[in-house]
Amino acid sequence: MTGDTADTGDKGTGGAPAPSRRALLGWGGAGLALGAAAAGGAVAAVRSGEGTEPAVDSGAAVPFHGAHQAGIATAVQDRLHFAAFDVTTGDRAELAALLKEWTRAAERMTAGRAVGEGAYGGAAEAPPDDTGEALGLRPSRLTLTIGFGPSLFARDRFGLEDRRPEALVDLPKFPGDNLDSARSGGDLCVQACADDPQVAVHAIRNLARIGMGRTAIRWSQLGFGKTSSTTPGSQTPRNMMGFKDGTRNISGTDDAALRKHVWAGAKDGAGWMAGGSYLVARRIRMHIETWDRAPLQEQEDIFGRDKGEGAPVGKAKERDEPFLKAMLPTAHVRLAHPDTNDGATILRRGYSFTDGTDGLGRLDAGLFFLAYQRDVRTGFIPVQRSLAASDALNEYIQHVGSAVFAVPPGVRDTDDWWGRALFS
């Protein structure tokens, strides 16, 4: 279930469940608007200032415009289609023109509308602008979030070498990495999240089509189950290993925490990134079959939580404060905890994936890890250093894809576009 929709009724039925008391109280000043939106079934999310309130209605639209891009602090949707692109044109003006076209298409699709002139009714001799598979589907809280990879800033490409933010570092090689270059990197990325998988896939497909001749998809990943939640109080989803692993996440409404750990500040270095964030994406393959043969005690020791409730070692409830020293020194929760990593805190937004089987009859499954942070150097890197060095979980996982992106601030209005501040 999605955020507080767990409390408010069915999703996907098109109905308009009454918001729960907790939903109304939980989102403070936005409660009234949320209630009205839920009753009307229309646009259900309201963005104000720094924070982003999650939609109550999983079919509704999440506003595209704002100080920050949607899809970061937004309550995590059920489904993901993530695409990394190579820019194939060498012409900076062409790239900027594409980003404008993409922005206009994203505005339409996130509002539940078809791109361009639509999917039918146009000239009989021409293929329709929109591919059509999202016709009749609700906006489904689609968010489209763009990022710029380090290679975009390379010398002799688009004249952006002096604008590369210091925080956009190339990730170091971590012990145990077995990265496939065909599943790593990318000049651009677009994260499409929605509560309906067809809506997310439609969005990436249409952006890819618009981009042909200027960009080409380098790799893409579908995610079917969220593994983290940015909405405190809602159920923490389980990962493919059957554990709750996203309990202590940054809340999408905790403005102070977002400012401190997620949003890049005006004084952080690159001015064009103010209000943006940095994204690390890792495709983490799980050795599902061997994991399933591990005894329960070993599984719980590895995570540092019990499997049923998700409570930290020695505690009763999932959200009880973990006592790290009660866990094994190699326990996953202990090693990932901010206290172990000099306070490093990241906003996790990953998804489970299963890409069928791998030819040896093994499930090609795992975690498509997505994390947003203010600075990769004080976020993902220290956390992953300690995990890669000691995590007992490493026996059951392998990092096979990796990418890092600078995620620019939000698009303010219909005259603004993705990356304007970078290209202007």
Added chain:
Amino acid sequence: MRAVRPSVVTAVAVVAALTAVTGCAEKSDGKGDGAVQVVAKDDSCEVSSKKIPAGHVELAVENKGSKVTEVYVLFPDDRIVTERENIGPGTKARITAEIKAGTYEIACKPGMKGKGIRQTVEVTGGKAAARSPEMDKAVAGYRDYVQAQADETLPKVKVFTDAVAAGDIEAAKKAYADSRIGWERTEPVAESFGDIDPKVDVREDGLEDGQKWTGWHRLEKALWQDEKLGAEEKALAPVLYKDLLDWQKRVGRADITPTSMANGAKELLDEVATGKVTGEEERYSHTDLVDFKANVEGAERSYTLLEPIASKNDAALTATLDKQFAALNTLLDKYRTDKSSYDFTSYDKVGKADRKELSDAVNALAEPLSKLAAAVTK
């Protein structure tokens, strides 16, 4: 080789009457709505009107016989204007097509076999499509090109089929790819004669039940996979030559319009995208890049002829097309040392990353090329 019949000659829309088509308020009996009634029985093919106004023609077919039937509208030389297969006993079907003035035959084929039971119809008057001198020039230019390709190809085919017939494997291998270039450049036109392509360019996986495998790819497999030419293969060589002679004879009479030229160019890129980039077309000889280049050349010829018309309507589109044709040709040149030869790298030596680069370049061209037809007809 294509799995589906192309739309290059005539824009054809076929709608099964029994299929629920949303938003289509169709009368259940198909009468009184301007459609020509065709009643197909096991021994007759009744047509409600033998004089049909030109333009948008609709046939309401009812199969009152006991056998599955099919209905064709044919040019006098048996080329297909439009067709509908698999009309079951007791069912109805609708066939629509844009048909110009002239004499045609409507054929019902009970049992879907043979030449069928035929009725001659006259299509008269109507609104003739507006022609402009520059469109006529483009069409005439393309017609010349198509004929020239066939004329230049036949001697090359002869070299190939003679080598096969003589059992000379090395000479046949050398002549194989070259013998296909003219065909690949103009394939959508050749395919508009529904009967030639399945004989000369079908792949093993494209065979229908009971269909005998003949043509280039049958011999390709013998040469590269089996590495021997038996009596059967040697006998198939003159058959290929004869089938292509038929193509040479008929290709100049193909119905060509600016729209069909534009769609044909797009279809050639579709061929590249689905058959050549994957290495499926020439899976034994790995000469895919020769076909690839020929497909692009054929598409470029159509485009070049249409460019003066299209650029007036959509200058941005033609600028993009100019650029993407050049980019794809430059990329292809990486795979041959001599730009005047068709001696391309064997496709099994082209790695995954390079194939992706080729695929991206094809997409970069094919996507704007899909908008050419609208720019020509605007």
